[in-house]
Amino acid sequence: MKYSDTVHEHFDNPRNIGVIEHPDGVAEVSNPACGDIMHLTLRIVDARITEAKFKTMGCPAAIAAGSVTTELLIGRGVGESTPLTRAEVNESLGGLSPQKVHTSVLAEDAVKAAVRDYHRRQGK
Amino acid sequence: MKYSDTVHEHFDNPRNIGVIEHPDGVAEVSNPACGDIMHLTLRIVDARITEAKFKTMGCPAAIAAGSVTTELLIGRGVGESTPLTRAEVNESLGGLSPQKVHTSVLAEDAVKAAVRDYHRRQGK
Amino acid sequence: MRYIYLDHNATTPVLPKVLEAMLPYQCEAFGNPSSVHHYGRRARVAVDDARDSVAEVLGAPASSVIFSSGGTEANNTIIKGVAQARREHGRHLVTSQIEHPAVLDACAALERQGYAVTYVPVDERGLVDPQAVRDSLTDQTILVSIMVANNEVGTLQPIADIARLVRERGVLMHTDAVQAFGKVSLAVEDLGVDFLSFSGHKIYAPKGIGGWYERSPAVLQPLLHGGHQERGRRSGTENVPGIAALGKACAIAAGDMTAEEERQRQLQQRFEHGIRERIGEVRIQGEKAPRLPSTTNVAFGGAEGEALMMSLDLQGVAISTGSACSSGSLEPSHVLRAMRVPRPYLHGALRFSLGRATTADDIAYVLDILPGIVAQARGV
Amino acid sequence: MRYIYLDHNATTPVLPKVLEAMLPYQCEAFGNPSSVHHYGRRARVAVDDARDSVAEVLGAPASSVIFSSGGTEANNTIIKGVAQARREHGRHLVTSQIEHPAVLDACAALERQGYAVTYVPVDERGLVDPQAVRDSLTDQTILVSIMVANNEVGTLQPIADIARLVRERGVLMHTDAVQAFGKVSLAVEDLGVDFLSFSGHKIYAPKGIGGWYERSPAVLQPLLHGGHQERGRRSGTENVPGIAALGKACAIAAGDMTAEEERQRQLQQRFEHGIRERIGEVRIQGEKAPRLPSTTNVAFGGAEGEALMMSLDLQGVAISTGSACSSGSLEPSHVLRAMRVPRPYLHGALRFSLGRATTADDIAYVLDILPGIVAQARGV
């Protein structure tokens, strides 16, 4: 497996690891094929993400994807469209190999599910 | 091609090269498949070979076979049976490889033909 | 940083003495063994001498040893070559579920050509049952191929028992001995096999050399046709330096095989004991089975193998997750699945493989850092 | 004794700089390129770099270069691999009567499996007629394989012309470039071929490494199945030191190809002129054809080649009779027969092949001793 320097860097120093207590949005998604699990919690104020934390049981790409996802999310709005796409995750990581793009899909899924959870809590 | 030390030695210093003038038996045999030619002349006194010379256009094994053949022949009688067999030639050369045994056959053929020529000249 | 290489099942460094044995044949005695002049003859002598050394490790006549480019070529030649030569006798082969891809994929290629292949399962210890092999034989079976030692978990199969049952039925028996060759005693007469593959780069010879043993008279269509090298069994200019190196590596292996096996056995016990003492939720594959002393496959529940491997790499420790050959794929290892490793462990397996250079100090160092790395991976 | 090696078409010594380029990957950066840890990554970089160097010599993208154990494996893979992949399209192949045994015997193996093969003749200069190739094509033809440079006589075939006619008909074109690679310019786009084989040990890299170019998308069933190395086209642990060496040898060859070609051309002219001046009844094969500057095949009427060769060997000069690969057989060379060399010359042919180390002095020395040796052989 060949990873970009960015993946290595995030793997080595993952940002925003952990769980937000009393979050505004939460999700846990998994990929049964490879066993990767991603847990994402968001703090959302005035429809804008102010805090994001993740935990994963996954390969280095999954860890890097979680890390970069939280970084990118902070400051973004949660309107109609999803605040983050798998393409952005992939690109921010310097390009994942075909065997590893699924980790960016997992990240996007987690973001969508956490935002959905937020909207549901808002009673929308 | 792997040759024994004996073949190498005979190739390097072939014995009895040349042609006996006014021989008592002479033969030239050839192997059309590989192009080898062997010319053998014998001096025979009282039904015993006293001198033998050979010339060949052939591979190192053929040269060694000619050389060892002349050495072995000298002193032998020319009665009913052939004075020299291919097996003896082969053995004296330390064993020829399957691709090269034909040179001992060529030598035996030359000996037989030269002895036949001797008997014919004797009017038998 | 301290570098510790614990991936000897993937490949090994060339030993200095082995390098020394091959160097003369690169720049100086560089002739082609097919050449008749003195450069060629010197190369030929090197090849013949090396063949003797290899044959000695196998207790076999030198003429039964054929050199190839490695274990993959040997396995492909034997499996496809017997299938081709025996196709009028039948089109069924038997192998196991835990073979190396060089055997499994060669079998799959034959399946695409209309052959049938039975993949015998293993038990949870990673062992093939000889009776299961016997039961899989039909009157169409032309070859059985079962490995001596598994590359991922190190389990040693009961080859002699299997071979006896197989050859009783008049079926040919092959064993992929790539991981066992030079490490444990392998006399072909005791094993009773018709074919056995080996590879140089697993025993401190270079990459690009290997070969096989074949019982004569051999039934095998060659895979490589050409200049009739190796008595026509494997054409192509001989890799003379590689062959000389393999000969030397065999001589070294034969010289201290039992002592080195015992030394590694001690380290393995210390290592596995240490892991159990320091880390919870671990599972050592094939723990109860006869195993290579070099190989410890351990899975950490709730952690992901690749992440563990990369954390170790960052601290200078080189190991592997599944087999080096199939890493880079998403699937959990076919060997661990065949052994029915439970799901929580399936993605958290590491392979540590020891070698000649491994010291008790190396083991202690890894035991020091491993608990923290596992905890971190479980915690992310 | 003075030793002069004039058998470079059989094999070449590894150049010191090439040896230097491969040594780090034996004992130190010895990782398996499939491994993810730093040992593996360093090996992977070496393989990638070498692939770039090889691709540059061919003017091809790096992804079109596949490494193998040598020229024989490359030829076998391409010929059998295309035959297997295309067998539903047709079962006819075309090659020439003067190919290397690695092509001819691979074709013969296919004939035994029910394929038909046309062996196009050559003229007395040793050249294939492109029209003859075109005329041999049928709607069953799946592959044409014609070598660039012949190993015994050095003649250079009009590959670009042949390839144009062949590909016009939608048929795949392979060329065995083992003897030409690194010696004359070979841009695959100019040649217009789909496959091209090469070998390391003919260009001062070690024995046991080679490979092929394939135009993408490639139609080819791999010969070696297993760990999916070389993008699945050729499985088996990569011969990293050999690959690094081949990369270096290519870089060296690319560096001075025209100058070295011209230098050898001068030596060749001097040599052939000298032979004609000093010895009667000689015949230089393919004298009038485009030829490698390294190769002089000369036959001495009424003398026997092997005896000449051994006499030269006794005086320190290493040469070959026919091809190194087929020496040891009784038959006169198939190449000389295909060129209709007259009978008195057929058994008296020698191949002198020059290389980087050959000097004008070496040529002068051989010209000094050769007349006496020929006279002696004619006289025995």
Ligand SMILES: Cc1ncc(COP(=O)(O)O)c(C=O)c1O
């Ligand atoms: C059990 C087994 N068989 C075959 C092979 C393939 O051998 P090689 O790497 O020499 O092609 C390997 C090594 O990768 C192996 O471990």
Ligand SMILES: Cc1ncc(COP(=O)(O)O)c(C=O)c1O
């Ligand atoms: C024209 C040609 N093709 C193929 C080969 C075979 O290559 P290798 O020796 O690398 O197997 C050779 C060399 O013997 C050759 O001269």
